[in-house]
Amino acid sequence: MSEKKQWFTISVYSENNVGLLNRISGIFLKRHINIESLNVSKSEIENVSKFTIVVHTTEDWVHNIVGQVEKQIEVIKAFYHTDDETIYQESALFKIASHLLFDERQIQNIIKESNSQIVTVSRDFFVLAKTGRKHEIDEMHDQLEPYGIMQFVRSGRIAVSKEAMQITALLNGIHK
Incomplete structure (x- = not known):
């Protein structure tokens, strides 16, 4: 076996x-x-x-x-x-078009429910930071993907x- x-x-x-x-x-x-x-x-x-x-x-x-x-x-x-x-964690950054923060109510819900943080907001984009287990970051990625992710990066464990x-x-x- x-x-x-x-x-x-x-x-x-x-x-x-x-x-x-x-x-x-x-x-x-x-x-x-x-x-x-x-x-x-x-x-x-x-x-x-x-x-x-x-x-x-x-x-x-x-x-x-x-x-x-x-x-x-x-x-x-x-x-x-x-x-x-x-006990382990990963971190990820998501760069998203700024207009979505205001135009798409669901984006605000995703941010709140995922316990992520807005790191910066500019005219063209905003950046979300998420720390958690791999599956939590994957889940957030899957939720944000339909809205368009401009850039995405994740750390190692x-x-x-x-x-x-x-x-x-x-x-x-x-x-x-």
Whole structure:
């Protein structure tokens, strides 16, 4: 019986060196696993970056990949979690023609019901910001699409684990 595919969030703590992203993405490429979402930012630890990578694969494959990622010299530690084990969000911006804000009552309802925010309004367009789960952003996109979306962009997933990731303790042990 083959193992079931599911969504995993991989957190990689590393030094942020040139070429590391290329090598990490190569690990996924070799295994024909698509990276669905990628975010790189500073972490809670000074001078340590956090890569947040979302993939849809089996637990065997993600376990394998995390092991390969950890072999990269700049990588301090990598973890993987299921969606149930993380708290996560995405952000999106929608650029819409300004006249719709006033001419289409439904646009105002979409804004209110989706808990999105108007970031800016100009003569020609306005920009909505929405933070939430992937399906919430997809739903808002589907509701706005019939009215015409001038531009749309979404971030990669950002996530924290529900359980403590012992990265700080690990680093304190290394630096003692």
